[in-house]
Amino acid sequence: MTITHFFDRVTPDSPVAPHARAVIGESPIAIEVNGIGYAVMMATPQDIADFASGFALSERIVTRAAEIESLDIHRTPQGTIVRLTVPPARAAAVLDRVRRRTSDSSCGLCGMDNLDAVHRDLPPVPTATAAPAAIFAALAAMRAHQPLNRATGAAHAALLCAHDGTIRVAREDVGRHNAFDKLIGAMALQGLGWDGGFALLSSRCSYELVEKAALAGCPMLVTVSAATSLALERARAAGLTLVSLARDDAVLFSRSVR
Helix, strand or coil, X not given: CCEEEEEECCCCCCCCEEEEEECCCXXXXXXXXXXXXXXXXXECCCCHHHHHHHHHHHCCCCCCHHHCCEEEXXXXXXXXXXXXXXXXXXXXXXXXXXXXCEECCCCCCCCCCCHHHHHCCCCCCCCCCCCHHHHHHHHXXXXXXXXXXXXXXXXXXXXXXXXXXXXXXXXXXXXXXHHHHHHHHHHHHHCCCCCCCEEEECCCECHHHHHHHHHCCCCEEEECCCECHHHHHHHHHHCCEEEEEEECCEEEXXXXXX
């Protein structure tokens, strides 16, 4: 992680002073499935096993982490290569829809073959709603779980929160989608469930994040900024409860009904 300098002025009357600040890492991560190049994503090169596992789940390459038979990480001067091995039955599905793509984040939409793919069926999610007090508690604790963002000011966070708002797992990345994939992957690899809790994201709520939440069985998705119209539509289809504009001074609930 390199260091750059920025200028800071505490008050209008105070002098401008230089400060050192870290620059967030971003590099290509190539994902191969059974020897086939599937995608090249731009991401922060940490928690790569979590990212690759979550990406495989979000992309429906596998339906559970146990289907990933092996995961090998190879770092090169140009970036990182992740080689996944999955059962032949899963690999056959990958061959049918494999696409080479380069994207600035794991958006879940780039390279789709047709518009119908945007409206693929989503699995129904369990019903669970945390109280506003739990959301406020998680929001208050969020910053303490964002060391990368504190250092760089450029990272999104995705957090697994317990029903009372206690933060159980946190992952960060320059991309909001990548951060959520890392969280989903970390949970899968550690055998963690939602257990009546919820996901808290430091970003707006877009269609792709709803897709990832539903596929991960998340009962409630909380985002710091607002949800888009398609995100609300897709959440309703899955019965996912959305909480958007989650700030210290306001929380807006959007309960989705199947």
